[in-house]
Amino acid sequence: MKNRMTIGRLAETAGVGVETVRFYQRAGLLAEPKRPVSGYREYGEADTRRIHFIKRAQTLGFSLEDIAGLLQLDGPHSCSVAHDLALEKLHIVEDKIRSLESIRDALWQMVRQCELKHRRGTCPIIQSLAHRDSSVSR
Amino acid sequence: MKNRMTIGRLAETAGVGVETVRFYQRAGLLAEPKRPVSGYREYGEADTRRIHFIKRAQTLGFSLEDIAGLLQLDGPHSCSVAHDLALEKLHIVEDKIRSLESIRDALWQMVRQCELKHRRGTCPIIQSLAHRDSSVSR
DNA sequence: GTAATCTCCGTACATAGGTACGGAGTCAAG
DNA sequence: CTTGACTCCGTACCTATGTACGGAGATTAC
Numbered sequence: 654m655k656n657r658m659t660i661g662r663l664a665e666t667a668g669v670g671v672e673t674v675r676f677y678q679r680a681g682l683l684a685e686p687k688r689p690v691s692g693y694r695e696y697g698e699a700d701t702r703r704i705h706f707i708k709r710a711q712t713l714g715f716s717l718e719d720i721a722g723l724l725q726l727d728g729p730h731s732c733s734v735a736h737d738l739a740l741e742k743l744h745i746v747e748d749k750i751r752s753l754e755s756i757r758d759a760l761w762q763m764v765r766q767c768e769l770k771h772r773r774g775t776c777p778i779i780q781s782l783a784h785r786d787s788s789v790s791r
Numbered sequence: 792m793k794n795r796m797t798i799g800r801l802a803e804t805a806g807v808g809v810e811t812v813r814f815y816q817r818a819g820l821l822a823e824p825k826r827p828v829s830g831y832r833e834y835g836e837a838d839t840r841r842i843h844f845i846k847r848a849q850t851l852g853f854s855l856e857d858i859a860g861l862l863q864l865d866g867p868h869s870c871s872v873a874h875d876l877a878l879e880k881l882h883i884v885e886d887k888i889r890s891l892e893s894i895r896d897a898l899w900q901m902v903r904q905c906e907l908k909h910r911r912g913t914c915p916i917i918q919s920l921a922h923r924d925s926s927v928s929r
Numbered sequence: 930g931t932a933a934t935c936t937c938c939g940t941a942c943a944t945a946g947g948t949a950c951g952g953a954g955t956c957a958a959g
Numbered sequence: 960c961t962t963g964a965c966t967c968c969g970t971a972c973c974t975a976t977g978t979a980c981g982g983a984g985a986t987t988a989c
Contacts, residue, residue, distance in 0.1 A: 659956095661965065671966090672948050680946090691955055693966055702921065709920045714894050717946070723917065732914035736905040739916055743898040746891050753888045756852055760881040767874040776870035778877055779861065782847045783840065797986095799935065809936090810978050818976090829985055831936055855976070 656698060663696040667704035674704070682707055682721055714742050794836060801834040805842035812842070820845055820859055852880050 664671045677683045683703060686694040703724070710720045719738060726734055766777040802809045815821045821841060824832040841862070848858045857876060864872055904915040 659966070670948070673946085675968090676947060691966080693955075706920050711946095712894075713897055713920075723920070726914070726917060731917065732905055735914050735916040736902060739898050739902050739905070743895060743902060746895045746898060750888055750891045750895065753884050753891070756850075757881060757884045757888065759851055760877050760884060764874060764877050764881060767870055767877070776864070776873050778873040779864060779869065782844050782851075782861065797936070808978070811976090813938090814977060829936080831985075849976095 658696045658700075660694050660696070663700055663704075667701045667708075669704060669708070677704070677707065677717075680717055680721070682717060682724065714746060796834045796838075798832050798834070801838055801842075805839045805846075807842060807846070815842070815845065818855060818859070820855060820862065852884060 658666065660671050660674055664674050667674075674683065678685065683700060686696055686700070688694055706724065707717075707720050710723060711717075715723065715738075719742075723735060723738065763778045763781060766781075796804065798809050798812055802812050805812075812821065816823065821838060824834055824838070826832055844862065845855075845858050848861060849855075853861065853876070857880075861873060861876065901916045901919060904919075
């Protein structure tokens, strides 16, 4: 039993769209599959697993380009390359968290000021965005 | 002395590109300016200030659409509208921080495992991405 | 007057990751 | 055989926020 699938079955099994499968092939993430006389692509379980790999890596913030690199790793230096990439992503994520925390703090201060002062007829949020030397600046 | 500026001077003063100014006008964020016989747009200091408002709001995560709404606020209900929008952005940012923290944790665990185990010839990062029931799953 | 720079406008392009479409061919079930 | 579903492929489209281009007109400085 060969378990060969056409593209629709693969897409359904892997939880993506047909167009996504074609897109991944064009992008080099999936190999050009074997094709019978019909011209229909023929996939196996390894392709399902490969798409799952892609999707898992995406949830961790790896771009498709990153993922293409990870998928190519196979050799004695694989782990150090993957390690370095993951470390780089880790730093990017940490930077992004810090940036968002700064934004969160500024927004929080704006919201609080609005709640304290909104009786005065001037909006502290609009004021702080309108002027450079606002009390919100840190 | 009128202090009128053509588009290049406005762009330079406001710290954006000429194309950006034209884009903001098309997007409705800047008003159609007065034009002499030359057909050249004529700007004043208020336009500089308006662009600064836009840029400040952008750094806080407001989209151009959000900002267009903020720029229109002028009236007794302005502050509550701005407050609600800022509160909404605050929640979005907090959600995003939590999501990134989860990603950070997963990446950190991967990196650590790689550093502990990379002598064995199999890469824990690749392994964890390749299989559903990995030790990295939380 | 000349040359360089600026401006205009409509259109196209970039990014990353998809998604949709239309015409034609293939497959499977009744 | 017919019909409906699936597939193919090349092209176009979406999102949000810009950026670039090319031909033509206007301005500025020497």
